[in-house]
Amino acid sequence: MGKVYLVGAGPGTVDLLTLRAARLLARADVVFHDALVDDEVLALAPQARKVAVGKRCGRLSTAQQFINRQLVDAAQRHACVVRLKGGDPMLFGRAQEEIAALSGAGIEVEVVPGISAAFGASAALGQSLTRRGVSRSVAFLTPAVGQGEQPHAWADAARGADTVVLYMASRQAQAIADGLVAAGLPASRPAVLVENASRPDQRVLPTTVAGLPAAAGELGDGPALILVGEVYAELVQDACRVALQDRGLRAAAA
Structure with a gap:
């Protein structure tokens, strides 16, 4: 069973990522990322499979339950799964729903703060x-x-x-x-x-x-x-x- 990291991508520019976030991206097997995450940030995970699961106001968005299932499935196949969220995961990021789904499936979760x-x-x-x-x-x-x-x-x-x-x-x-x-x-x-x-x-x-x-x-x-x-x-x-x-x-x- 792998581990899922809920990582804050910060407000946008790549050099506002935390060191921990950059290190996790460098070893991630798969990255589930928001729509607003910059390409330069995603480039820090060249080896990872990248899955867009973003939500934009007024547009077709990925259902939260689907994201939850994807995270659980990925953690059952990969050692390091990163859920990359714009800003900070714990502020209007629906992190609690993902934490609950992963914990309910017996999967370890760690939150890495970001700049809101x-x-x-x-x-x-x-x-x-x-x-x-x-x-x-x-x-x-x-x-x-x-x-x-x-x-x-x-x-x-x-x-x-x-x-x-x-x-x-x-x-x-x-x-x-x-x-x-x-x-x-x-x-x-x-x-x-x-x-x-x-x-x-x-x-x-x-x-x-x-x-x-x-x-x-x-x-x-x-x-x-x-x-x-x-x-x-x-x-x-x-x-x-x-x-x-x-x-x-x-x-x-x-």
């Missing part, structure tokens, strides 16, 4: 999620619900935190803005969308809660986070200043 997208985005912004006197609490939330699940009060949790990070939310920007305002957050609260955090094609779109739908309309196809809080006030102010300057230059040129 929230931390990759914060590093890209050069802005801490917390700041003395401004933010003493952070909430990691997702409005997403699985098939057959009941909606949950994510906006109430957002109201109680100084800084909010919303995963799997950028495609629902209008609903997110409406939900935050309905929960009591001011429409003028600073917000930032970060797409492809840590990657060469990273994009940063500062805005406000009210401006989230318009900003989300500028996003491409990459994974994006929504970050909300007064810690981003300076970023939003700087972006508004630059926009006004550009508008003035265009008006003068006309």
Whole structure:
């Protein structure tokens, strides 16, 4: 019986992998990887059979029960099985379902942490999620619900935190803005969308809660986070200043 490693691939770029993750990839027999794992990361496992089992919002995705069965079957045939997940396996990665399935089959599991997208985005912004006197609490939330699940009060949790990070939310920007305002957050609260955090094609779109739908309309196809809080006030102010300057230059040129 082999062993399965649930490995965090980090926010994207290959050199943000942990040393343990890189070493496991180098000796893996098979790698089951998310859709968003970069090719450079997969290249660290040249000898492994690679199986894409990714999930993308609004697209055809691999059923979780099928992934669970694949992991169990692979561990019965191979010594080292890596389940490679974007970010950190233990945050919105459905790791607990895979741990339960593997443990129930008598298969040993080890979790290898990774850098979550929230931390990759914060590093890209050069802005801490917390700041003395401004933010003493952070909430990691997702409005997403699985098939057959009941909606949950994510906006109430957002109201109680100084800084909010919303995963799997950028495609629902209008609903997110409406939900935050309905929960009591001011429409003028600073917000930032970060797409492809840590990657060469990273994009940063500062805005406000009210401006989230318009900003989300500028996003491409990459994974994006929504970050909300007064810690981003300076970023939003700087972006508004630059926009006004550009508008003035265009008006003068006309």
